[in-house]
Amino acid sequence: xxxxxxxxxxxxxxxxxxxxxxxxxxxxxxxxxxxxxxxxxxxxxxxxxxxxxxxxxxxxxxxxxxxxxxxxxxxxxxxxxxxxxxxxxxxxxxxxxxxxxxxxxxxxxxxxxxxxxxxxxxxxxxxxxxxxxxxxxxxxxxxxxxxxxxxxxxxxxxxxxxxxxxxxxxxxxxxxxxxxxxxxxxxxxxxxxxxxxxxxxxxxxxxxxxxxxxxxxxxxxxxxxxxxxxxxxxxxxxxxxxxxxxxxxxxxxxxxxxxxxxxxxxxxxxxxxxxxxxxxxxxxxxxxxxxxxxxxxxxxxxxxxxxxxxxxxxxxxxxxxxxxxxxxxxxxxxxxxx
Ligand SMILES: NC(=O)c1ccc[n+]([C@@H]2O[C@H](COP(=O)([O-])OP(=O)(O)OC[C@H]3O[C@@H](n4cnc5c(N)ncnc54)[C@H](O)[C@@H]3O)[C@@H](O)[C@H]2O)c1
Numbered sequence: 001x002x003x004x005x006x007x008x009x010x011x012x013x014x015x016x017x018x019x020x021x022x023x024x025x026x027x028x029x030x031x032x033x034x035x036x037x038x039x040x041x042x043x044x045x046x047x048x049x050x051x052x053x054x055x056x057x058x059x060x061x062x063x064x065x066x067x068x069x070x071x072x073x074x075x076x077x078x079x080x081x082x083x084x085x086x087x088x089x090x091x092x093x094x095x096x097x098x099x100x101x102x103x104x105x106x107x108x109x110x111x112x113x114x115x116x117x118x119x120x121x122x123x124x125x126x127x128x129x130x131x132x133x134x135x136x137x138x139x140x141x142x143x144x145x146x147x148x149x150x151x152x153x154x155x156x157x158x159x160x161x162x163x164x165x166x167x168x169x170x171x172x173x174x175x176x177x178x179x180x181x182x183x184x185x186x187x188x189x190x191x192x193x194x195x196x197x198x199x200x201x202x203x204x205x206x207x208x209x210x211x212x213x214x215x216x217x218x219x220x221x222x223x224x225x226x227x228x229x230x231x232x233x234x235x236x237x238x239x240x241x242x243x244x245x246x247x248x249x250x251x252x253x254x255x256x257x258x259x260x261x262x263x264x265x266x267x268x269x270x271x272x273x274x275x276x277x278x279x280x281x282x283x284x285x286x287x288x289x290x291x292x293x294x295x296x297x298x299x300x301x302x303x304x305x306x307x308x309x310x311x312x313x314x315x316x317x318x319x320x321x322x323x324x325x326x327x328x329x330x331x332x333x334x335x336x337x338x
Contacts, residue, residue: 005029005295008070010061010085011077012036012045015099019074022291024051029295033068035061061085065092072122072298074291075099078172079179083108086123090115095122097294101183102311104174106319106334109312116308122297127306128290129188129258133283134266138245138252139192147270148248150193153227155243157185161213161233168209176211177233178204179318185229185241186314187306193245195221197313200320201330207234217321219333 007023009016012034023029035058036042042057058064065073065088072095075085083103089096090112102125103109116123129135142150159181166172167180178186190197199220204212213233220226241264242255249271256264266283269275286293286305296302320333 003028005298006032006068006071007295008033008035008064008068008073010035010064010073010075010089011099012038012041013076016074016076017045017049019076019291020045020049020052022289023074023295024049026292026295028299029291031055032070033058033064035059035064062088065089065094070094072097072294074294076126078166079174080104080172083112086112087115090119090121090123093119093121095294095298097122097124097126097290098311099126100187100311101125101174101179101314101318102308103315104179106312106315109308109315113308113312122294122304123308124290124294124297124304125187125306125308125311126290127184127187127191127310129184130191130306130310131286131288131290131293132258132263133280133285134254134264134278135188135192136286137278137283138243138254138266139194141252141268142192142245142247143194147250147252147268149223150195150225150245150247152225152246153189153193153195153229153243154246155185155189155227155241156230156232157182157239157241158230158232158235158237159239160235160237163209163211163213163233168211170210173211175318175322176204176206176209176213178212178215178231178321181239182215182231183314183318185231185243186317187310189227189229189243190313190317191310192243193221193225195223195225197317197320197333198222199330199332200317200324202321202324204321204325212325215321219317 033056075098161177202217205214207213215231217229245252266278267275324331
C-alpha cells in the first residue's frame with residue numbers, strides 16, 4: 001500500500017463535505033477522487049473546498065474504483081443504495097466507511113459482513129457516538145457492572161427532521177426518522193448497554209408521508225431488561241437526545257445534543273443520593289474521528305470502533321419495529337446476533 005492511504009468519496013451531498021475536509025486534514029491520508037450522479041454536487045465540492053479543485057470527478061462509482069483504485073471509499077448516498085455500493089467496493093478489494101444506517105434490512109447487513117470477512121477489508125459504519133467521551137464513558141461503566149444489571153432503558157431522539165427529497169421516499173430511504181437519525185440512537189443504546197433486543201412493540205405516525213416521522217417503541221432484551229424509545233421527527237429544536245439507563249443501584253443519564261462541538265451531559269444518581277455530574281475531562285474521547293479510525297484501520301494500526309456488527313443490530317431492531325407496526329402486535333427480533 002502507498003504511504004498515504006488513498007480515499008475516494010461516493011456521494012457528494014451535505015454529509016460528505018465535512019468528511020472530505022476531515023480526510024484532507026489527516027496527514028497519513030489523501031482524497032484522490034469524488035463521485036456523484038449529480039454533477040452540481042461535485043462542482044460544489046471542487047468550487048468550495050480548498051484543495052479539492054483538481055480532484056477527478058466520476059458519475060459512476062464502478063468506473064471510479066476501476067480507474068483510481070483507491071484504498072478506501074467513504075459512502076454518503078441514500079440508504080437503499082448502500083448495500084450494492086458497499087458490496088461492489090468490498091468485492092473490488094476496497095475498504096469502506098459507509099454512513100448510517102449501514103443498510104436497510106438485516107439480510108443486507110449479514111451479506112455485507114460476509115463480504116467483509118471474505119475479502120478481509122475494513123468496514124466501518126458512520127456512528128460518531130462511538131468516538132465521543134460521554135458515550136464511551138457510559139459504555140465502560142455499564143459493562144463494568146459497577147451499578148448492577150440494567151433493568152430499564154428509556155431513550156429518545158428529537159429533531160426538526162425535514163425528511164427532504166429521497167429521505168421521504170421509502171424505496172430510497174428504507175424508512176423515515178427511525179432509519180435516518182434514529183439509527184444513531186438505536187445503535188448507541190445497544191452498543192452502550194451491551195444488551196441484545198429480543199422483542200419489540202411499536203406504533204408509528206407518518207404525518208402524511210410515506211415514511212415514519214414519529215415512533216413510539218417498547219422493547220424487551222435478552223435477560224429481561226425493558227425499554228422505551230421515542231423518535232420524534234417533529235421538534236422545534238434542531239436535534240436533541242437523551243437516555244436513562246436504570247440499573248439496580250443507580251440511574252445513568254446521558255442528555256443533550258451532539259451537534260457541532262457540543263457534548264451531552266452525563267449524570268449518575270445512586271440510590272438515596274442526588275445526581276452527580278460526570279466531569280467532561282473524566283470522559284475520554286477516542287483519539288481521533290471516525291475518518292481517522294477508518295484510515296488507521298486500513299493501515300492495520302487500529303481496531304474499527306463502529307463495526308458492521310453494530311449496523312446489523314440496528315437493522316435487526318429497525319426491521320422488528322416496522323414488522324411490529326405492520327402486524328399491529330409485538331414481534332421477536334431476529335436472533336442472528338446471538
Ligand atoms: N453520521 C451522521 O451524523 C450523518 C449526518 C447526515 C447524513 N448522514 C448520512 O449520509 C448519507 C447521505 O446523506 P446526505 O445528507 O449527505 O444526503 P444528500 O442528499 O445531501 O446527498 C446524497 C448524495 O448522494 C448522491 N447520490 C445518489 N445516488 C448516488 C450514486 N448511485 N452514486 C453516487 N452518488 C449518488 C446524490 O446525488 C447526493 O448528492 C446518508 O446515509 C445519511 O443518513 C449521516
